[in-house]
Amino acid sequence: MAFEDILYAVDAGVGVITLNRPRYRNAQSWRMLDEIDAAFDLARKDPDVRVVLVRGAGGVFSTGHDLGTPEGAEYRAAKIGPGGIQHYDAFKKYNLDLLLKWRNFEKPTVAMVEGYCIYAGWMLAAAMDVVFAAEDAQFLPGFVEYMSIPWDIGVRRAKELCFESRFITAQEAADAGFVNRVLPAASLESETFAWARRVAENDPGYLRFAKLQMNKAQDAQGFSRAVEDSLGDYVAMMWMPGNQMRMDGERRLLTVDLAVRGRKGERHGLTPGS
Numbered sequence: 001m002a003f004e005d006i007l008y009a010v011d012a013g014v015g016v017i018t019l020n021r022p023r024y025r026n027a028q029s030w031r032m033l034d035e036i037d038a039a040f041d042l043a044r045k046d047p048d049v050r051v052v053l054v055r056g057a058g059g060v061f062s063t064g065h066d067l068g069t070p071e072g073a074e075y076r077a078a079k080i081g082p083g084g085i086q087h088y089d090a091f092k093k094y095n096l097d098l099l100l101k102w103r104n105f106e107k108p109t110v111a112m113v114e115g116y117c118i119y120a121g122w123m124l125a126a127a128m129d130v131v132f133a134a135e136d137a138q139f140l141p142g143f144v145e146y147m148s149i150p151w152d153i154g155v156r157r158a159k160e161l162c163f164e165s166r167f168i169t170a171q172e173a174a175d176a177g178f179v180n181r182v183l184p185a186a187s188l189e190s191e192t193f194a195w196a197r198r199v200a201e202n203d204p205g206y207l208r209f210a211k212l213q214m215n216k217a218q219d220a221q222g223f224s225r226a227v228e229d230s231l232g233d234y235v236a237m238m239w240m241p242g243n244q245m246r247m248d249g250e251r252r253l254l255t256v257d258l259a260v261r262g263r264k265g266e267r268h269g270l271t272p273g274s
Helices: 030-045 070-080 085-103 120-126 149-153 155-164 170-175 185-200 204-220 223-238 254-263
Strands: 006-011 014-019 051-056 109-113 116-118 130-134 138-140 181-183
Touching: 006 030, 014 030, 014 185, 030 051, 030 070, 030 085, 051 185, 070 085, 085 120, 085 223, 109 120, 109 185, 116 120, 120 149, 130 170, 130 185, 138 170, 149 155, 170 181, 181 185, 204 223
Parallel strands: 014 051, 051 109, 109 130, 116 138, 130 181
Antiparallel strands: 006 014
């Protein structure tokens, strides 16, 4: 199957999905999300695939949603159609339904994070079972459409980080419980693939039902209902009169810009590199 925004390959029992828009630091267009979903479908049907690994090309996992590249906007407009309920259905598909589908994918999944993992990048990584990260990776959580963050790192830590809007290191993400392993950049790929291949040695029935039980445990606490309900709050925020979410003339959210300014030392109490 030919893809434009991703690469897909099978390597020793591991299905590898590579986000492949390095020009845009792997910003997630709706076409990319459709292609990721198609790759998961291929992996589901292939008995030789025991584990799926998701990564980004060019040393970056993903800097979030595509907020207006020409090709991304054209594809999105075609999917939205005339608007109204069709617009909502498309928005829900790309920001909730697909992520829940991948979270419930029948085989183990692992995100291999290099570089930036921002907003929708966090969403994608969060939908995977396990997250391995390079020690120099940078994570930015915030109020996103698939709001798994309180579940990923705990309510108080989620409030702290989302209120402030700041990048956290891979080690901070691991300490908070989001990242499983922090590895030197030079060995991230070899160590992640080695883990995936060890998992692939296991019985697929065992893996499927072990994952099912752990997802059921989370759902018994209300996970799936909570993230679906949160999408409604996000849509309400989007259409609230007078609310501005993006920088004027830029493909960047205001909250993301705050985090970038923090890195430059342009916010209260911070110095460059903070």
